[in-house]
Amino acid sequence: MQRTSLFGLCAIALLLITSCSSGDKSAIAIPKDAGLVLYLNTASLSSKLSWKEIQQTNWFKEAYDEADDSLAKKLLTDPDNSGVNTDADLVMFVKRQGRNGYAVFSGGLKDAAAFEAFNKKMKPQATASKDGDLNVLSLERGTVATWKDNRFIYVFDAHMDSPRSFSDGDGSTENTKLTKDSLINFAKGLYDLKSSNSLTNEDKFAALLKESGDVHIWLNSENLSGNVLGDMFSVTKLSDLTKGNATAMTLTFDNGKIDVKSKSYYNEKIAELLEKYKMKNIDADALARIPSDNLVGVLSWNYPPEGLKEFLKLGGLDGMVNGFLGEAGYSIDEFVKANKGDVLVAVSDFVIETKTETYPSYEEGGAPITNTRTNPSAKVLFAVSVNDRAAFDKMIGVVKAKMGNMANDTSFKISYSLNDKWFAAGNSEEQVNKFLAGGANNKHAGISKLAGHPGGMYIDLQKILKTSEAAATDSTTKVILGESVKMWEDVIATGGEFSNGTLTGHFEVNLVDKGTNSLKQLNQYADKLAATRKKGF
Numbered sequence: 383m384q385r386t387s388l389f390g391l392c393a394i395a396l397l398l399i400t401s402c403s404s405g406d407k408s409a410i411a412i413p414k415d416a417g418l419v420l421y422l423n424t425a426s427l428s429s430k431l432s433w434k435e436i437q438q439t440n441w442f443k444e445a446y447d448e449a450d451d452s453l454a455k456k457l458l459t460d461p462d463n464s465g466v467n468t469d470a471d472l473v474m475f476v477k478r479q480g481r482n483g484y485a486v487f488s489g490g491l492k493d494a495a496a497f498e499a500f501n502k503k504m505k506p507q508a509t510a511s512k513d514g515d516l517n518v519l520s521l522e523r524g525t526v527a528t529w530k531d532n533r534f535i536y537v538f539d540a541h542m543d544s545p546r547s548f549s550d551g552d553g554s555t556e557n558t559k560l561t562k563d564s565l566i567n568f569a570k571g572l573y574d575l576k577s578s579n580s581l582t583n584e585d586k587f588a589a590l591l592k593e594s595g596d597v598h599i600w601l602n603s604e605n606l607s608g609n610v611l612g613d614m615f616s617v618t619k620l621s622d623l624t625k626g627n628a629t630a631m632t633l634t635f636d637n638g639k640i641d642v643k644s645k646s647y648y649n650e651k652i653a654e655l656l657e658k659y660k661m662k663n664i665d666a667d668a669l670a671r672i673p674s675d676n677l678v679g680v681l682s683w684n685y686p687p688e689g690l691k692e693f694l695k696l697g698g699l700d701g702m703v704n705g706f707l708g709e710a711g712y713s714i715d716e717f718v719k720a721n722k723g724d725v726l727v728a729v730s731d732f733v734i735e736t737k738t739e740t741y742p743s744y745e746e747g748g749a750p751i752t753n754t755r756t757n758p759s760a761k762v763l764f765a766v767s768v769n770d771r772a773a774f775d776k777m778i779g780v781v782k783a784k785m786g787n788m789a790n791d792t793s794f795k796i797s798y799s800l801n802d803k804w805f806a807a808g809n810s811e812e813q814v815n816k817f818l819a820g821g822a823n824n825k826h827a828g829i830s831k832l833a834g835h836p837g838g839m840y841i842d843l844q845k846i847l848k849t850s851e852a853a854a855t856d857s858t859t860k861v862i863l864g865e866s867v868k869m870w871e872d873v874i875a876t877g878g879e880f881s882n883g884t885l886t887g888h889f890e891v892n893l894v895d896k897g898t899n900s901l902k903q904l905n906q907y908a909d910k911l912a913a914t915r916k917k918g919f
Contacts, residue, residue, distance in 0.1 A: 410473050411488060411535070411572040412581040417605035418476040419581065421591065421598040430596070430635055430901045439905060441912035465497030466490065467532065476540050478605050482558045483542035484568050488535040497534060501527045513566055516573070520562055528569040535572055537565040586630060586647060593643075595632035596901070603627040619698035625649050635904075638896035644877070644887040651696060653883045659689025661836035661878045665724045668765065668804075669833060672824045673816035674730035678760060678845050680829050681727040683837035683878065687718040687769070710780045720774040724767035730813075732760040732845060734853035756853065763808040765817060771802050778805075828872060836878025843870040844894075858914060865910045868894055869903065 412419055436442050467490030476485045491497055494517070498510055501519050510519050519527040524539030539560040581587045581600070590598050603624040626649035634641045648656065662684045669682065691714050694700040700714060707713050734756060741751045768774045778800070797814045798807035806814045816822060832838030847870060851863035871894050877887030893903055 410471055410580075410582055411533075411575045412473060412475055413477060413572075413575065414579055414581040414584055415602060415605050416475040416477045416581055416600070417483070417602045419587075419598075419600035420474040421600075422472050423596050423598065424472060426596045427635075427901065430899045431905055435902070435905060439909035439912065440916060441908050444912060444916065463496060464500045465493035465495070466534070467492040476542075476606075478540075478542050479560075479568075480558075482560055483540040484560060484565065485538040485540040486535060486568075486572065487538075488533065488572070491529050491532050491534045494529055497529055513570075516566070516570060518566055518569075524560060524565070526562060526565045526569065528566065528573075530573055533573065535569045537569050539565065586628065590630040590632065590645075593630075593632040595634040595643075597633040599631040599633065601629040601631075603629070619696070623652065623697050627652070635899050635901035637899050638893050640891040640893075640900045642889040644889070646885040646887070647883065648885070652693075655689060655692055655696065656880045656885065657883075659686040659692065660880055661685055662723070663834055663836055664832055664838055665726075665767065666833050667820070668724055668726045668767070669829045670824050671765075671804075671817045671820050671822050672726075672728045672730075672763070672826070672829065673813050673822045674728070674761065675824065675826055676732075676845075677728065677730045677826050677828060677840070677842060678732040679727075679729040679839070679841045680832065681839045682832060683725055685723050685725070687721045687723050691715075691718050707780075710784060712777065712780045716773050716776065719770045720768070720777050722767035722769040724765075726763070726765040728763045730761050730763070732758065732849055734758050734849055736853075761808065761810040761813055763806065763810070763813050763817060765804055765806040768800065768803055768805055771800065774800060774805060828874070831874050832876060835876040837876065839873070839875040841873040843872050861914045862911060865907065865914070869907050870894070 410421075472487075472489045474485070474487050477483055498517070498519065501521065502508055502510075505519075505521050508519050508521065510517055512518070515530060517529045521527055524541075526537050528535050528537070577583050582591075587600055590600060604627060607621065607624045627647065629644055629646045631642055631644045634643075664682045664684055669680070672680070691700070694703055694714065704714055707717070735758075736754060736756045738752060738754045741753065743749055743751060778798075795809055796807055797809070797811035798805070799814050799818055800806075801818050804818055806817045808814050828840040828842060832840060844867065847863055847867045851860060851867055854860040854863055871892040873889075873891050875887070875889040877885070879886050891900075893900055895903060
């Protein structure tokens with residue numbers, strides 16, 4: 383694809399984000415078994431970031447200056463010149479089809495001649511043809527552009543080749559490539575899609591579009607995995623675990639943060655397991671035991687060991703896992719007996735160290751060789767709750783036996799210890815001992831937000847960026863890190879609650895500026911990075 387077409391497509395996408403008004407959702411053509419769907423609430427997005435604001439940025443001006451023909455410049459000045467109807471909805475989706483799959487980008491059309499001219503800039507030698515009442519233009523790399531009446535649909539070969547296609551020959555995937563005729567047929571099916579086959583008539587997807595937010599995302603696990611799991615694990619029932627499962631996510635560019643809420647829906651068998659073996663909230667005592675206030679990140683979750691065993695049975699994996707563990711004299715039942723179900727990983731005391739090492743010369747009588755290295759370093763603590771100490775001791779013995787000589791390698795500095803409640807391991811013996819002793823009563827503001835949920839993650843972006851900025855020696859890198867310090871604060875994710883057949887989750891990236899919407903801030907951040915790149919420092 384030529385540079386002109388890249389700029390043009392970017393311009394169209396940005397315009398649709400920043401200039402469209404909300405259209406009729408019932409006109410969206412999405413098959414109900416689509417694997418991945420991205421729907422943009424263009425009315426909400428355009429209220430947060432205008433095309434005029436984008437045009438004033440350094441990265442936009444750079445793109446405009448590099449555009450090498452009049453059409454590209456027209457599109458960057460006003461992408462409406464592409465012929466796209468900016469009052470219609472924009473949809474992108476991916477769907478697995480057989481052992482491959484296709485991707486679609488579609489929307490409304492208001493000027494067919496302008497749309498055809500734009501697409502011909504991508505492939506000047508291309509000629510539009512007719513397939514019945516459908517206009518077709520074949521582009522590069524397995525892509526066709528089609529338009530009819532007031533709609534356009536691009537169809538791409540998504541190259542979702544199944545692993546089995548590599549097992550019956552020389553590794554070539556030629557037999558799974560989609561032909562031009564296949565891509566056109568997919569487009570035809572979308573123009574004529576019946577409401578009974580449309581995802582917009584599915585209750586859960588319709589509910590997703592009603593959620594307040596800027597971007598809606600739909601994931602159909604069954605379609606995305608396709609035959610892959612069956613091909614890779616043909617002796618198991620693993621592919622059955624994805625049947626009927628879907629996840630709905632809503633992303634919002636709020637003031638001071640990027641917010642994502644998710645709902646995951648499961649088939650009846652998995653839902654029964656999740657209901658029977660519900661995850662408990664993160665152990666508050668475990669969070670309080672973390673022996674450092676200088677935290678960079680924490681990951682913690684609870685799981686029911688008995689539920690894990692039943693999940694393996696449902697997928698037909700219990701025999702395989704028991705066979706593997708049996709070689710070491712262990713079993714799933716012993717694992718369940720040993721573990722209580724709480725897991726914690728904490729990273730703290732992040733520094734960037736400069737070390738100078740001296741080595742003897744390779745030449746006799748030569749001067750010693752000095753090497754200076756700058757490496758990040760942090761203390762890492764891993765802990766799991768203990769249900770039965772004797773069973774856990776046996777599990778440790780199995781792990782040590784599997785590690786072999788690595789367990790005695792002095793360069794592999796891992797300390798571990800065990801009491802009746804917890805097993806802890808890490809690269810700091812002091813932290814391991816303090817965690818097991820308890821009494822730290824850590825009240826770090828970040829980890830306090832994880833309490834009350836079955837799972838959670840916290841990352842202190844400020845600590846990472848400030849430490850990196852202080853250690854940076856390259857002027858450009860230092861400026862970029864400085865701008866990043868002004869932008870990013872932390873990441874917080876929680877989830878695992880299961881109710882009424884739905885598993886919920888929440889993910890947010892918090893920014894330093896709390897008074898400006900995050901989409902506008904991202905545009906300004908990109909502008910500053912582009913200016914830094916242009917100056918070169």
